[in-house]
Amino acid sequence: MKTALFTIPLLLTAAMLETRGVAGAPTFPLKVSENRRYLVDQNGAPFLYHADTAWMLLLKLTETEAREYMARRKEQGFNALQVMLTGFLGMTNRAGELPFAGTPPEQDFAQPNERFFTHVDRVIAEAERQGMLLAIAPAWSGCCGEGWAGKLGDGRLKPMNANGPAKCHAFGKWLGTRYGRFSHVMWILGGDNDPDNARAEIRALGLGLKEAAPHQLITYHAASSHSSTDVWPADEPWLDVSMVYTYFRGFDKAWNKNQPDVYEVSHAEFAKIPVRPFFLGESTYEGEHGDWGSALQARKQAYWCVLGGGCGHAYGSPNWNFPAHWRDVLELPGANSLKHLRALLESRSWCKLMPDINNLVAMDGCGRFATNDYTLTALACDGSFALSYLPRKRALTIDLSKVTGPKVVAAWFNPRTGQTMHFWEITEKNRQIFEPPSDGDWVLVLDDASRNHPPPGQKP
CATH class of the missing domain: 2.60.40 (Immunoglobulin-like)
Incomplete structure (x- = not known):
């Protein structure tokens, strides 16, 4: 031929x-499209999940700094932030407040610290003013001993397990009641971990959230190389959106040294029945792991997920933990180049x-x-x-x-x-x-x- x-x-x-801007602000809350392949706003407009991973935003930054950070990310074309609500176990926020009563590892979900959550309220309200979706992880399970689920080395239960399913369900309802008024919020359960060390507790938390705030979407952050639907049943009632998470073959920093590439897990997720929208929630971070963390790698991951059937991606950098030079990290070349991905896709019916x-x-x-x-x-x-x-x-x-x-x-x-x-x-x-x-x-x-x-x- x-x-x-x-x-x-x-x-x-x-x-x-050159690219010229991106779509206007969505009308929250988001929902799943009729064909269950992507997310739409209340007007039915497709929403490309174009997130920045700012895990410790609610803990490491002041309200003023958080406003500055969100404004810059919005200028760079990001329309969502992934954040942890309570950080790693034992962390306080910038003002020195713990999220709950008790001395870590004891944290009583039935006794939230109002001073801690008042700060959260203000930052969430600022994200609403800026038209940014917040995907919030309420209790990070953890991959490496830092999380809220499982056991300590001495055998004591961590807070998710110590509180048990009933308190986790009540905490989910409390969160949904307090934050259900914010239409720009969705939830990330788990956190770099498969759920087997706290499955009943995580399920109870998800059901509590869904009961109090049924309009807010929920996903699950599994261990790397696994997706939400790899570790939860297809009929899990609270799971609305799947998250894929992987690095790439030969990446020697992960627990699994032969992890599939992003396009491999995207193709596998796209082929699953029943259909759920999915996005890349985490992969290689720009500026970390030496040459692996390049701007090129950040772009590869983003394009591979969306062209692989996904409805978006999350970009990562050292600003997941907000080092002292976080303002400099904001300007990494990969972050500044990804606005072109969004502009390209939104110039077509992506x-x-x-x-x-x-x-x-x-x-x-x-x-x-x-x-x-x-x-x-x-x-x-x-x-x-x-x-x-x-x-x-x-x-x-x-x-x-x-x-x-x-x-x-x-x-x-x-x-x-x-x-x-x-x-x-x-x-x-x-x-x-x-x-x-x-x-x-x-x-x-x-x-x-x-x-x-x-x-x-x-x-x-």
């Missing part, structure tokens, strides 16, 4: 275009994307599967557009017959800068070979010309 190598525009040439799991669209040149260097493609369910994310320059063979219409408009979108380098029209809808214009990661955008899509990254 005839092929052609495209590295320069053929018919249309445009000046380099919620129509279906992962090209069997390589029917991207037929050759993707690289080796199950490595940290793989090109991923997704096609809109109506064939109106396709996106391919290339972690590095390579020749990619695409079957253009999968895109509808008599002509295809192709473009190269730079995920580092938000610039679109080239446009050209293709009338021969056969297998074509595409190669990016330079080194680095790129997104190939293929549009049905008759649909009159805006330039990639531009507001519709």
Whole structure:
């Protein structure tokens, strides 16, 4: 079959275009879409979960600092923050307050500390003013002894287990009653841990939350390489959204040294029945683990989840724990580049994307599967557009017959800068070979010309 190598525009040439803004503020609370693949607001508008992992925001920052932090993340295009409510076991907030009565490890869920939660109230209200979704982990289970679930080394029960299911249920109801008035809140149960050391208690907490605040979504943060639906039954009544969490093969910092890559777990989650929307809740953090924590790795993870069938992702950096130089960390290059991902997706009906799991669209040149260097493609369910994310320059063979219409408009979108380098029209809808214009990661955008899509990254 005839092929052609495209590295320069053929018919249309445009000046380099940069991304221009993102969608307006959603109308909370969020809910699951009718097809159960993504999240929508109260007007039915798709909500791309584009989160920053700021786990210790409620504990390490003052109210003024939290306002500053959220404002900057909003400027960078993030629309959600993932935070811990009570931090690691034994932590106090900036004012020295514990969340509950008792001396750690004793913490009585029936006796919340009003001074601690009044600060939480104010920060949650500030997030509401800024139009940011807050995904709150009420009691972090913990991977490495730092959490609220299980036992201490001396055999004593940690607070989740010591309080027991009845108090956990009551605590969930208390949280839902206190914070149910905030429509921009959702909940993250668990925390870097599979639930077996406190399954009854976590379930009770989730049921209590759902009973008091049924409009607030709940997900579960499992151990790395596991998703929410790997560790909870399909019919778990409080579990609305699944979270996937993994690093990549060869990552030597995790408990499992052969963890699947993000696109692998995304494809697996997408194929599950019953269907649930899912997002990448955690993966490699920019600025940590040496060369592993690069801006490129942060982008790979985000694109791999969304093009793999997910409804969003969470970005991470050392600001999960707010070091003294947290303002500098805010400006890491990966964080500043991810606004272009959101702008690109929101310039198209991204919620129509279906992962090209069997390589029917991207037929050759993707690289080796199950490595940290793989090109991923997704096609809109109506064939109106396709996106391919290339972690590095390579020749990619695409079957253009999968895109509808008599002509295809192709473009190269730079995920580092938000610039679109080239446009050209293709009338021969056969297998074509595409190669990016330079080194680095790129997104190939293929549009049905008759649909009159805006330039990639531009507001519709």
